Amino acid sequence: LRTIFNRMGFNDQEIVALSGAHALGRCHTTASGYDGPWTPTPTMFNNLYFSLLDSVKWTPRDWKGPFQYEDEGKSLMMLPTDLVLIQDDDFKKYVSMYAKDQATFFADFSKAFNKLEELGTTGLKSTTWA
Numbered sequence: 013l014r015t016i017f018n019r020m021g022f023n024d025q026e027i028v029a030l031s032g033a034h035a036l037g038r039c040h041t042t043a044s045g046y047d048g049p050w051t052p053t054p055t056m057f058n059n060l061y062f063s064l065l066d067s068v069k070w071t072p073r074d075w076k077g078p079f080q081y082e083d084e085g086k087s088l089m090m091l092p093t094d095l096v097l098i099q100d101d102d103f104k105k106y107v108s109m110y111a112k113d114q115a116t117f118f119a120d121f122s123k124a125f126n127k128l129e130e131l132g133t134t135g136l137k138s139t140t141w142a
Contacts, residue, residue, distance in 0.1 A: 013093055013103075020131055026124040028097055028106035032117055033125075035061040039089065045078045048089035062111035065090065065098055 017027045038054050039046035051060045070081035070090050081090040097103045110117035130136060 013096055020128075022124065022127070024102050025106050025120060026127065028103050028110065029117065029120040029124040030128065031094065031097060032059065032061055032110060032121050034094065035059070039080075039091075041077060046080050046089065046091060047075075047077060048080075048082070048087070050088060050090060050094070052088065059110050059114040059117045062107050062117065064088065065094060066104075066107050066111045070095060 013027055013031075014024075017030075022030070034050040035057055036054060038049035041047045051058075051064060053060060064083075068083045068088070070083065073080050073082040073086075073089065079092060081092075081095060082088065097107050110120075
């Protein structure tokens with residue numbers, strides 16, 4: 013994660029905040045090869061991804077697809093890059109913070125996502141919306 017995101021100018025906190033986008037949606041075998049949602053509420057943007065990442069026992073999924081993790085109920089999944097966020101102490105402190113404080117996650121995600129959206133652009137001007 014750091015190799016990819018650091019070269020774009022993102023720090024650990026921003027990497028973890030952006031990973032919170034996994035609160036939305038699911039993986040499809042036809043698109044990525046992976047399968048399943050990260051949370052039971054894949055159409056709601058919230059901090060549940062972090063709460064589940066930090067509290068659920070994730071085990072390797074036994075299947076013919078790419079390596080991924082699953083919960084005990086076999087209804088949720090995490091990617092290896094997700095688990096790195098709780099295996100690395102510098103990342104984990106942000107996972108724990110966002111699991112406890114949705115407002116902080118929302119604020120940090122907003123800043124990091126804006127930075128991602130503007131990456132590589134120049135000459136942007138503020139716009140006043142009517």
